[in-house]
Amino acid sequence: MKQQTKFGVGAAIIVATLGWLAWLGAQESKTYYHTIVELSSLKASDARHRIRVGGTVRPGSIARYAGRVDFVIEGEGKSLAVSYTGTDPLPDTFVDNSQALVEGKLAPNGAFVADKVQAKCASKYEPAPGQPKDSTGGSGYSEKKS
């Protein structure tokens, strides 16, 4: 067999193996992005997926209990009750009115059980007062502030 062919076969095996691993990893961790509005109209089969939702934390809604933190996020006029049960401490940026991204699953009662919460953000670009705000939208992450 020619050396090029041998190399080709070796390369194909490696790439195929890694591709398979990638597929496994993707199945394990894939998370569907939804908006708060979409959540209420999800099909039952889709509602079982791991889901990521973004919204603005309603002021005064953060309540900390042993082993969990409850809060409400809002977006597009709708709201969603979230219960964070993860072990990591919540980020310092997570405060009233901050924009939060929560990841987890929908509980049968319609509440959202999150094991991961992110909040905006380290090197955030904020327009100074007196300047027009930058346009938002596009990522599904940033909702309008209510």
Next chain:
Amino acid sequence: MDLFGSFALLLAFACAVYAIGAGIAAIFTRRPLLIKSARQAGLAVCILIWMGMASLVYLFLTDNFSLAYVAGHSNRDLPLFYKFAALWSGQEGSLLFWSFLLSLYVFSVLFTYRHKHPELIPYVGVVLAGVQLFFLVLNTFIASPFQVIGTMGPHGVLQLFAQADGKGLNPLLQYPEMVAHPPMLYSGYTGFTIPFAFALAALLGRYPGEKWIHLTRKWTMIAWCFQTVGILLGAHWAYAVLGWGGYWAWDPVENASLMPWLTGTAFLHSVMMQEKRGMLRVWNVWLVFTTFLLCILGTFLTRSGVVSSVHAFAQSTIGPWFLGFIIFSIAVCLWAYLKNRDYLRSDNQLDSLVSRESSFLFNNLILLVACVAVLSGTLFPVLSEWVQGSKISVGPPFFNKVNIPIGLFLLFLTGVGPLLAWRRTSLDSLKRNFGWPLVGGLAVGAILFPLGFRDFYALVCVILSVFVTLTIFAEFFRGARVIRGRTGANLFAALAQLTMRNTRRYGGYIVHFGMVLIFVGLAGAAFNQDKQMEMAPGSRMSIGPYSLICQTFTSRPAQNYTAERATIEAVRGNQAVMMLYPERRFYPANEQSGTMVAIYSTLKEDLYVVYAGRSPENDQPVIHAYLNPLVKWIWLGGAVVVLGTFLALLPNRQAVLVVRAAAEKVAPGAAPQTVRAPLRTYEGND
């Protein structure tokens, strides 16, 4: 000063346009005066960008809060040190900083080669000015850091006003690494522009031979080294500041910095194939194009809001510009390649599967697969939306599943590759070079396994690390023994001489050794533990071999924040080890808080303690403790990589004193000053 800065940038923009026009004209007419004029315009662009940067620095240092950018990212109480970090903490400033670093490279290139390679440098100048022009458009017209704060008053008159104080720098960025990390990473990103420009120039100008590779080797290594340090500093910042106990989260911004590193690493290896064997010419050109494009893509990803990230800049209008520039660059590269692809034909073909060539090929293959995996994982939400219509993201399990085996395979190649012969390797030399190191690695594995080192990947990683380390040490030892036999020098002198004779080879080994240390550190993550507890003064928590005894909680004001600080005594056995002071800081300027992690770091493990806040039920402080084994090895490995790169950048030295002296004796009338033996330096002796 803001006017001075924005005019400097505007003028730089004009000069860049001229440098491109004059450069293209010079390439066609080959008139020396035009070549010189284009070059000097290129130099002027750089100097003008420096002026723009200097004026922004001045505005920050003088607390000029009439500027939107300064007011948004600094405040009066901010320590001087962090006013520099504030410079590049926002979009406009960081883009100007990008231009600034690029201009340092461009200036050095244009100046160093001002009298050399007249057929190549005009092309290089045009490409570099083109890249600079793009960033200057952003700096001047799209995201100028020199915008003043103003509102449209009655009668359409713009009313300017200055703020009494700024909003301050994001507390997460008020950390020493944040002053060093962006300049390092950006120096990496921008540095890859130089090999890109030379590759494109050589292709466009059909510049003969592998000369461009020799010319760019140093630049590529410098860029690579900065990129490595930048990534590690970023990881260290995440580790020491974000307080989640880890250093890498496969966040899009982290991935963005890793991707060009992967292709850049592939490029550094595969150019050797071209230098020695005239192979992979097309591949190399595309590899360096890709590296550059990934650098631009990285900048784009962090600024456009295409993928959401914890530390991405919020969406802005700047995205389409980057996208346009990336598409334009791809088009230019593709056009140059299609036009001149016959110039890139290969001299040789692969001779054997067990050879240096094939180890390089495998190295390149999996680095590229890693890059594709990271890229597709990062862009998964975008891609899935195109394909399926629903946005789906993938998390760390995806990245880890692919990249851990890739990393281990690379580690294996790190040990094997450099010792394989070019063309083909005999079974005998395989046994001689790898027999004992392999036995050593397996022996260490056999000792660790019963001690509870059961994680499969971590075990493989340690076995390979020992194997690679032994092959590297054996190489040094073998070479040093030969020199010692010949000169009688002691072992250390012989080692130093050996390294200096072929800095590229032995510097490379040291870089490899540094990577081994990093891998050992990464393997430690398989054994991380953590524990969270409400702690009152006097209460005790135990984690691993340590006990944490809570002493007091105090509050202390500082220059621009107030800190709530826990005093915790770490005890090991019955021996007090260290007092730890994890803090939570509150910054009034922007009403944000930040954590200060307390770390007790040893070679064996890091005890990492976070003051996680107060429990809302009973106001008890919550302490989160992590035990992270071997993390220190990562930072040590980084230092070794830098040392190795530095050595590899030094020219080879070989004193040819003996030969010269003999020659002088033949001609006794020779002038005495020529007796001094010159140091012969040469390159590419790998």
